[in-house]
Amino acid sequence: MDADRDLNFAIGWNRFNLSLVGIWPDPLQNPKQKSGLSRCRFIIASFFMLGFVCIPQSANLVFIWGNVDMMTENLATANIPVANSFMKAFTIWRKRKVLKLLVNFFYQDWYTPKTSGERTIMLKNAKLMRKISIWCTILTQTLLIIYIVLKISAIIFSPDDSSRPMIYTAYFPFDVIKSPIFELICACQILSAFSGTVAYTGSDSFISMLVIHVCGQFENLRERLKNLVNDPNGIKTSQEFKSIFVGFILVHLYIYCYVGEMLLVQSTEIGFSAYESNWFNVPGKEARNLLLIIHRSTAPLSLTAGKFSTFSLQMFSKIVRTSLGYLSVLLTVTERKDNS
Structure with missing residues (x-):
């Protein structure tokens, strides 16, 4: 095939x-x-x-x-x-x-x-x-x-x-x-x-x-x-195009966000690992080098949409919640127009 x-x-x-x-x-x-x-x-x-x-x-x-x-x-x-x-x-x-x-x-x-x-x-x-x-x-x-x-x-x-x-x-x-x-x-x-x-x-x-x-x-x-x-x-009927489109967008957006979440977590965990190490057993001059690693992990690697948003599971949930909020408002307005 x-x-x-x-x-x-x-x-x-x-x-x-x-x-x-x-x-x-x-x-x-x-x-x-x-x-x-x-x-x-x-x-x-x-x-x-x-x-x-x-x-x-x-x-x-x-x-x-x-x-x-x-x-x-x-x-x-x-x-x-x-x-x-x-x-x-x-x-x-x-x-x-x-x-x-x-x-x-x-x-x-x-x-x-x-x-x-x-x-x-x-x-x-x-x-x-x-x-x-x-x-x-x-x-x-x-x-x-x-x-x-x-x-x-x-x-x-x-x-x-x-x-x-x-x-x-x-x-x-x-x-x-x-x-x-x-x-x-x-x-x-x-x-x-x-x-x-x-x-x-x-x-x-x-x-x-x-x-x-x-x-x-x-x-x-x-x-x-x-x-x-x-x-x-x-x-096709508007309901069938809408369903396919929404499902397609959500699935692929989730893939983006999941991959971005993995990247964020792994690059951030490097700083936690450095902090959890036995840095207190190291001479002060050498221990200060770990500060560079910890500081760098505060700006983790990420997948971004342009320069204004970062793909993550938090972004995915925020998009879904915002979309549902807009949908609720639109449905309310439509119902009021139909009733009037």
Whole structure:
């Protein structure tokens, strides 16, 4: 079927990436199943990211504390990026029930009968989504491969075993210098790095896919409104156009607002995490650096409508309440005119 082919073209790359780490919110999955395979993949990916990068590198900070160069390398090279990847993957996994509903709307849009023009618009946006996903993946994986190749070269040409650098400098509570433990740790760190890049780019591409798809649906709606009077089958009853229009607008507005809410919450939580850390155990000069993070989180990242409003669940509820208020006034005025 054309719909199946078009749908696979639109979501194939994102579905493949997120399925690798077990966080693809598949709406077609049997709700009675425990999604054992996906859960297993997510647990394995999380184990690699936390067990071989985040936790060991965080522990290593204790031993290199005060050395700004080594601390910067520790945090910037893998610790913070991989931790961020894990948080993104965990958020998608935790919110998978809600995200399944969004993806289900996505599926329905592709399976709904449409004109050739509407299909063309949807495919145009699908190509854009696919390009974004592919190029983001290629870029991040290429940079990661270059880094790993350089590290492996340094390992191979090191003068002795004791001076061999790991892929990511980290602390483990056992001797990692001896073979084959050293090689096993390096292999696990490579797997954790690839898991992190897949989760990082996959989650961003997934959100971009939903937003771009909504933009395409709005474009189709504009075309339908333009050609409404020219419809050879005539205009449907006012009640049926109104119902379709209101339902369409509310569903897609909610998607915008939900995605914006996720972005607001996650970027704001960074400041709370910094505040809840053991900052009181850090020297004052270093603790002041956390103020930058806390201050920046007061202006969180957001999806905006121009520069005058921010997409969030609060905005969605405000729009619905305001619309119902206007509707109530209009109905009251109409009833009074009819009675008079």
